[in-house]
Amino acid sequence: MGCAASTETGFDPADPYELHPDVALRSEPFGALAYHYGNRRLTFLRSFDLVRLVEELARHSSVADSLAALEIDKAHEAGLVRALAALARSDVVRRRSLP
Numbered sequence: 001m002g003c004a005a006s007t008e009t010g011f012d013p014a015d016p017y018e019l020h021p022d023v024a025l026r027s028e029p030f031g032a033l034a035y036h037y038g039n040r041r042l043t044f045l046r047s048f049d050l051v052r053l054v055e056e057l058a059r060h061s062s063v064a065d066s067l068a069a070l071e072i073d074k075a076h077e078a079g080l081v082r083a084l085a086a087l088a089r090s091d092v093v094r095r096r097s098l099p
Contacts, residue, residue: 010088011081011084011085011088011089013062013063013064013067013081013084014062014063014064015062015063015095016057016060016061016062016063016095016096016097016098017057017058017063017084017088017093017094017095017096018057018058018093018094018096019054019055019057019058019092019093020036020038020091020092020093020094022036022037022038022091023035023036023037023091023092023093024037025045025051025054025055027051030044030046031044031045031046031047031048031050031051032044032045032051032054033045034054034087034092036090036091036092038091039091041090041091041092043087043090043092045083045087047080047083049070049072049076049080050080050083050084052070053066053067053070053072053080053084054084054087054092054093056069056070057093058096061098063081063084067080067081
């Protein structure tokens with residue numbers, strides 16, 4: 001699941017992530033809006049699979065486990081991982097520590 005680009009950016013799908021606690025998601029016909037109350041940034045999530053993935057992240061021990069649990073089509077996984085890496089750079093999602 002991991003790729004060279006993901007490790008270069010510091011994002012690794014083998015790590016656990018979660019929706020940042022300062023971010024609110026609002027469902028929209030195209031997917032969702034993510035508003036970060038800390039940095040006041042508004043981000044568009046233009047994929048229902050991406051919205052589902054972001055909502056599911058905290059329930060699993062890694063991004064890869066979240067993808068598997070959602071039964072995401074393998075052909076779409078790489079694009080979702082790239083989108084999550086961008087969301088991590090924007091502080092919409094963040095790496096979390098496992099207990």
